[in-house]
Amino acid sequence: MEKVGFFGAGSMAEALLKGLLGAGVFRAEDIFVINKKNDERLEYIKKVYGVKVTRDYSEIARKCSILMLLVKPKDVAEVMEKIKDHLKEGHLVISVAAGITTSFIEGFSSKKLKVIRAMPNISCQIKESATAIAAGCHSGECELKKASEIFSSVGKVILVDEKWLDAVTALSGSGPAYVYLMMEALTEAGVRAGLPEKVSYELAVQTVFGAAKMVLETGEEPVTLRKKVTSPGGTTMAGIETLEKMGFVNAIVQAVKSAARRSVEMRKESGVSGNS
Numbered sequence: 001m002e003k004v005g006f007f008g009a010g011s012m013a014e015a016l017l018k019g020l021l022g023a024g025v026f027r028a029e030d031i032f033v034i035n036k037k038n039d040e041r042l043e044y045i046k047k048v049y050g051v052k053v054t055r056d057y058s059e060i061a062r063k064c065s066i067l068m069l070l071v072k073p074k075d076v077a078e079v080m081e082k083i084k085d086h087l088k089e090g091h092l093v094i095s096v097a098a099g100i101t102t103s104f105i106e107g108f109s110s111k112k113l114k115v116i117r118a119m120p121n122i123s124c125q126i127k128e129s130a131t132a133i134a135a136g137c138h139s140g141e142c143e144l145k146k147a148s149e150i151f152s153s154v155g156k157v158i159l160v161d162e163k164w165l166d167a168v169t170a171l172s173g174s175g176p177a178y179v180y181l182m183m184e185a186l187t188e189a190g191v192r193a194g195l196p197e198k199v200s201y202e203l204a205v206q207t208v209f210g211a212a213k214m215v216l217e218t219g220e221e222p223v224t225l226r227k228k229v230t231s232p233g234g235t236t237m238a239g240i241e242t243l244e245k246m247g248f249v250n251a252i253v254q255a256v257k258s259a260a261r262r263s264v265e266m267r268k269e270s271g272v273s274g275n276s
């Protein structure tokens with residue numbers, strides 16, 4: 001079985017660990033994890049998931065054929081500097097860092113480094129991620145297949161051109177947070193309408209879950225399902241009219257635009273030149 005190195009031990013690394021181990025894609029003993037300086041966090045990761053932890057960057061590069069960059073965009077360069085002399089053409093580098101291009105990563109090595117840029121989301125923890133992947137210039141079918149296998153074990157995978165990744169990041173990378181905010185808003189709305197908080201929360205969460213499951217299980221589009229809920233002159237229509245008046249759709253459109261813009265900014269802040 002291949003060995004995989006995790007550079008980063010934060011939220012995304014833990015969500016992926018849970019998903020990948022749960023799916024049996026890697027054995028715990030084949031996963032090596034390193035972080036910047038938080039010993040307690042690394043100990044926790046080792047204890048809970050039984051994976052190997054180290055402070056030796058070269059050990060990971062030596063032992064693992066798949067290297068996953070699970071650090072913040074601004075920290076990608078630091079990791080690459082630390083591992084660049086140990087990189088081989090046989091390595092597959094998979095980066096999930098928002099805004100960071102495959103060409104930026106490739107640029108750290110004189111070898112034809114195989115790089116895949118992926119944008120999963122936090123739901124890989126429960127194997128329900130929506131992940132988009134794009135290949136760098138030295139990656140081909142084989143690398144895409146490998147990355148696809150990894151991420152399809154934790155959810156759905158879509159192959160995209162790298163130029164779409166800022167938009168993908170803004171939509172499905174950040175997307176779970178928008179939906180959580182929707183749940184928070186519905187809960188607060190229920191409380192303001194007189195419901196006890198616990199009741200409101202349970203109804204809000206199950207409503208969001210049921211609505212998504214309806215789309216997936218019936219195959220009907222959201223617009224069709226929305227019309228089925230909206231009786232003429234009824235309660236839903238009153239609610240939807242208010243959402244429209246308050247610019248609900250535009251708010252979502254602007255949110256995704258802002259997030260995509262931020263992905264571009266973070267790329268620039270990380271010292272990456274070029275557009276995508």
Ligand SMILES: NC(=O)C1=CN([C@@H]2O[C@H](COP(=O)(O)OP(=O)(O)OC[C@H]3O[C@@H](n4cnc5c(N)ncnc54)[C@H](O)[C@@H]3O)[C@@H](O)[C@H]2O)C=CC1
Pocket residue numbers: 007008009010011012013034035036037038069070071072073075078079096097098119120121122173174
């Ligand atoms: N959190 C999310 O829902 C998603 C995050 N991402 C991407 O995943 C990446 C990680 O995000 P999070 O896990 O949320 O961040 P985080 O802040 O929770 O974790 C970052 C980890 O990187 C480690 N790190 C920093 N510098 C390092 C270095 N030089 N060497 C080794 N480890 C180092 C830190 O110690 C920490 O463990 C980001 O690039 C983000 O854009 C992508 C999709 C979703």
Ligand SMILES: O=C(O)[C@@H]1CCC=N1
Pocket residue numbers: 098169173174
């Ligand atoms: O907020 C962020 O920058 C990362 C990328 C997508 C989700 N979280």
